[in-house]
Amino acid sequence: MANKKIKQIAIYGKGGIGKSTTTSNISAALVKQGFKVMQFGCDPKSDSTNTLRGGKYIPTVLDTLREKTTVKASEVIHEGFGGVYCVEAGGPAPGVGCAGRGIITAVQLFKQQRVFEELDLDFVIYDVLGDVVCGGFAVPIREGIAEHVFTVSSADFMAVYAANNLFRGIHKYSNAGGALLGGVIANSINAPYAKEIIDDFVKQTKTQVVEYVPRSVTVTQSELQGKTTIEAAPNSEQAKIYTRLALKIAEHTESKVPEPLDVHELREWASKWADHLLALETGEVTSKASCI
Amino acid sequence: MGKFVDRPKYICAMGGAVATLNALPGVVPILHAAAGCGFNISNAINGGGGYVGSGYCGGQSLPSSNVFEKEIVFGGEGRLEQQILSTMEIAEADIYFVITGCMVEMIGDDAVSVVKRLNKGKRLFAADTGGFRGNSYKGYDIVLSKLFSEYVQTGLEKDERLVNLWGIVPVQDVYWKGNLRVLKKLVEGLGYKVNTFFGEDETLEDLKESSKAILNIVVSDTYGIDAAKTFKEVHDTDYITTDFPIGDHGTARFIKEVGTALGASNEVINALIKKERKRYYGYLERVVDAYSDFDLQRYAVIVGDANYTQGLTRFLSDDLGWLPELVIINDLLEEEQKEFLRRKFSDYESGIKPELVFDTDASSVLKHINRHWEVNKNPRYYDSMTPAFLIGSSFEKETAQKIKAQHLSVMYPVSNRVVLDRAYAGFEGALTLTEDIFSVLLESR
Structure with a gap:
């Protein structure tokens, strides 16, 4: 299997938007399909893989590095649901040190030790903290690590703003062999206008929506049990959506360079939607809203 | 993107802080930085400072937290605290002064609060001197400001003398x-x-x-x-x-x-x-015979910092009777500072008005000389800027050779001379400077 191509995917999104939930469900769905998957949490909070491991925290790469000067990657890989290999990069305590550098250190450690090849993986999925605030959080999309990036976003402006920032990062590294954008995973899409907002945003930035994931109480119930929806409610409607999403990602081959909006364009775009939503709320019926 | 500086004649703010602290009696600097910082700074101080040496606790003996990746990721305050305590145990000093490098400031290490926590009173201080804050001069100002505000006693009665x-x-x-x-x-x-x-x-x-x-x-x-x-x-x-x-x-x-x-x-x-x-004149008059007999008047090019260039140009123009043609100041200066400095180069008793250029690139000196004075293109008659003398730093040695001028290193970096108690300031220093300049002129005799 020496020539097997490992598909490396990075999933970004604003904090609290549902990245880890989505990523863990994708990982769980993929192992159920018979793939070998590693989920690599790139967030100092180190809770990306919790629902794959019954809600339990695992020692992180950086925790282990703090204690010892050298770390064998095998020491920080923990198996979760269905045999998903779980890794948490970890990071410093809040308010000190440099979390970005921590992510770089952890990712490079794995790359150097050629762990992915040894484990004969089909997928490595990086679950990365939100706003790409510094170079460290961009490491999965540069240096030829991940090939495809997906961003989780709701229709909230701040989530869209974070997604647009990520697009800027991808755009920047696209000429230097960095990852390209697979598309947007539209999360918590329940209100009809939310779908419209996300659709309009992907149109503006020349990308696509991979899947619309509605907000669901099943997800909450599963998480409270420390499980993914795929594990806790495999026959639910939500599990079907996650499985469909996972398969789409598995089959996805062609990513593109997005065209992010600049700050003024983004503001203008947002205020246009603000006017539209206000019109909806006040009951004003215009031709555009009348179809809703 | 900002303009880069080619061949800077200074080090970073932390370098200036180290030089300043080393020059104070009984003070030991503690660097909170990567290992390379202390090493590079020491080399730049010693090699460019007329071989000033390590002093009491400088050079390769500088205490430093020498942070590595672990400290960058998890924060280096703990490592700094350890370094402060071990330095205070091993190196005897009246004051220990923590200064910080770029990387620890970028990750948000707070050296000032580490020092506060240790509660050592007026024996331990800290200042943020990350290299990106400015050059050596900034480091000097930061250290002095800190000592003036925290070490110098308040409420003392003024001494009128x-x-x-x-x-x-x-x-x-x-x-x-x-x-x-x-x-x-x-x-x-x-x-x-x-x-x-x-x-x-x-x-x-x-x-x-x-x-x-x-x-x-x-x-x-x-x-x-x-x-x-x-x-x-x-x-x-x-x-x-x-x-x-x-x-x-x-x-x-x-x-x-x-x-x-x-x-x-x-x-x-x-x-x-x-x-x-x-x-002053009692000694200076001794050189008058040689000055006249050997015709030791020279065109002069002066290259260096804002302090020295104005002092040197006035001395050459009005004391020595030379012809300062071009002055190049390599410091990083604000527009107002430049405007202020321009006035210093325009009121000579000799009536000479040298061209004043501000250029942060020490590599551009030859370019300015060739622009200022027409290059010899072999016409029948050519009025050359010879004989000329270039007063600058060691960086200008080659440039002087190219324009066939003689050269003296007066301003940083001075790597071709050993400097001990020499002074160029005042009347006394001007005599020494005259000795040095004329000795260069007469060295081939």
Whole structure:
């Protein structure tokens, strides 16, 4: 299997938007399909893989590095649901040190030790903290690590703003062999206008929506049990959506360079939607809203 | 993107801070930085500072937290605390002063609060000196400001006969110690006691009680001004800025400015100038025969920092009777500072008006010389800028050879000379400078 191509995917999104939930469900769905998957949490909070491991925290790469000067990657890989290999990069305590550098250190450690090849993986999925605030959080999309990036976003402006920032990062590294954008995973899409907002945003930035994931109480119930929806409610409607999403990602081959909006364009775009939503709320019926 | 500086004639803010702290008696700097910082800074200080050496606890002995990736990821405050405590145990000093490098500041390490937590009173200080904050001059200002606001005692009764004098930056002025000695002696000639902090026989006790002074004399329009403002704010002491004086024309002005600010009588001021001139010209006249016989007048190009270039140009133009053609200042300066400095190069008694250029690239000197004076393209008659003399740093040695000029390193970096107690300031320094310049001219004899 020496020539097997490992598909490396990075999933970004604003904090609290549902990245880890989505990523863990994708990982769980993929192992159920018979793939070998590693989920690599790139967030100092180190809770990306919790629902794959019954809600339990695992020692992180950086925790282990703090204690010892050298770390064998095998020491920080923990198996979760269905045999998903779980890794948490970890990071410093809040308010000190440099979390970005921590992510770089952890990712490079794995790359150097050629762990992915040894484990004969089909997928490595990086679950990365939100706003790409510094170079460290961009490491999965540069240096030829991940090939495809997906961003989780709701229709909230701040989530869209974070997604647009990520697009800027991808755009920047696209000429230097960095990852390209697979598309947007539209999360918590329940209100009809939310779908419209996300659709309009992907149109503006020349990308696509991979899947619309509605907000669901099943997800909450599963998480409270420390499980993914795929594990806790495999026959639910939500599990079907996650499985469909996972398969789409598995089959996805062609990513593109997005065209992010600049700050003024983004503001203008947002205020246009603000006017539209206000019109909806006040009951004003215009031709555009009348179809809703 | 900002313009880069080609061949800078200074180090970073932390480098300036190290040089400043090393020049204070009984002070041990503690670097909170990567291992390379201390090493590079030491080399730049020693190699460019006329081989000033490591001193009591400098050079390769500088205590440093030497942070590595672990400290960068998890924060380096713990490592710093460890380093402070071990340094205090091993190295004897009156003051330990923590200074920070770029990377620890970028990750948000707070050296000042680490020092506060350790609660060592007036024996332990910290200042943020990340290299990106500026160059050596900034480091000098940061360290002085910190000491003035936290070490110098407040509420002391003023001593009407005491002044402080600074603005001569250790190592950036390679002859700082000698220069401070000369300037101190001059002000003492007006009847005052003088603290220079970094000069001969200065003590930390003097620094601690320097708030007793009635005036701060900053011998620069560019360096040490922030520190003077801090001093004024904390201790309510006024300050004046003066030009760095070399020779009769510069130094007589200096004495008058300082004397007037201190309220000294004209008799005292004039008597001091008279006495100094008598000695000065008594020696200077010796060289007059050789000057005339060998025709030792030269066109001059002066390249260096804001302090020295104006002092040197005035000395060459008005004391030595030379022809300063071009002055290049390599410092990083604000527009207002440049405007202010321009006025310093336009009031010579000789009536000479040298071209003044501000260029932060020390590599551009030859380009400016060739622009200023038409290059020889072999016409039948050519008025060449020879004989010429270039006063600058070691960086200008090759340029001088290219224009067939003779050369003397006066400003940082000085790597081709060993400097001990030499001074170029004042009347006394001007005699030494004359010796050095004319010795270069006559060395082939």
